[in-house]
Amino acid sequence: MADEHRDPTPAELRALAADVEGLEQRILDVRARLRANEETRDTAFRLDDAAENVRRGREALELTVGDLIRTRTARDPKLCGVPWGVCPEHGNTLRGSGGRTWCTDPACSRSWGYDKLGTACGEPVTHTVTDAAGASFLACRGHAMDAEKRLEGGTVTALPSTTN
Numbered sequence: 001m002a003d004e005h006r007d008p009t010p011a012e013l014r015a016l017a018a019d020v021e022g023l024e025q026r027i028l029d030v031r032a033r034l035r036a037n038e039e040t041r042d043t044a045f046r047l048d049d050a051a052e053n054v055r056r057g058r059e060a061l062e063l064t065v066g067d068l069i070r071t072r073t074a075r076d077p078k079l080c081g082v083p084w085g086v087c088p089e090h091g092n093t094l095r096g097s098g099g100r101t102w103c104t105d106p107a108c109s110r111s112w113g114y115d116k117l118g119t120a121c122g123e124p125v126t127h128t129v130t131d132a133a134g135a136s137f138l139a140c141r142g143h144a145m146d147a148e149k150r151l152e153g154g155t156v157t158a159l160p161s162t163t164n
């Protein structure tokens with residue numbers, strides 16, 4: 001799956017940002033444990049900076065994800081160009097706050113460390129959405145689901161091959 005000659009994908013950067021967030025949490029956890037003990041309390045002072053630096057790294061990665069999605073979506077007709085994000089599985093279910101976005105479907109644990117709602121979609125296109133007037137565009141599964149709910153007199157059809 002990982003091909004070093006291909007451009008990095010947003011998914012790859014997101015995974016990296018998630019790893020970095022894990023590191024940040026581990027540093028904060030170690031810091032809290034050092035502070036909780038009188039004997040080790042004074043050794044924890046560098047870890048504030050360490051956590052802060054890691055957090056900045058994660059933020060840079062997350063901002064890069066947004067930029068990369070915008071760039072890729074603009075040049076790749078196989079990526080959904082709808083200018084707002086959806087959950088790839090549940091559609092128009094996202095909420096966002098403080099630069100993070102999550103799916104509100106109770107069965108879904110997806111969340112994103114950037115403003116996915118305000119970022120061009122960038123998911124692979126899987127459907128053609130045609131409105132009642134005959135105008136059509138390509139959309140991802142989440143946007144196709146959303147369109148299906150709202151369209152009156154239009155059609156949503158799966159593309160012949162959705163295997164990328």
Ligand SMILES: [Zn+2]
Pocket residue numbers: 087088089090091093103104105108109110
């Ligand atoms: Zn979801």
Ligand SMILES: [Zn+2]
Pocket residue numbers: 080081082086121122123139140141142143
């Ligand atoms: Zn989409």
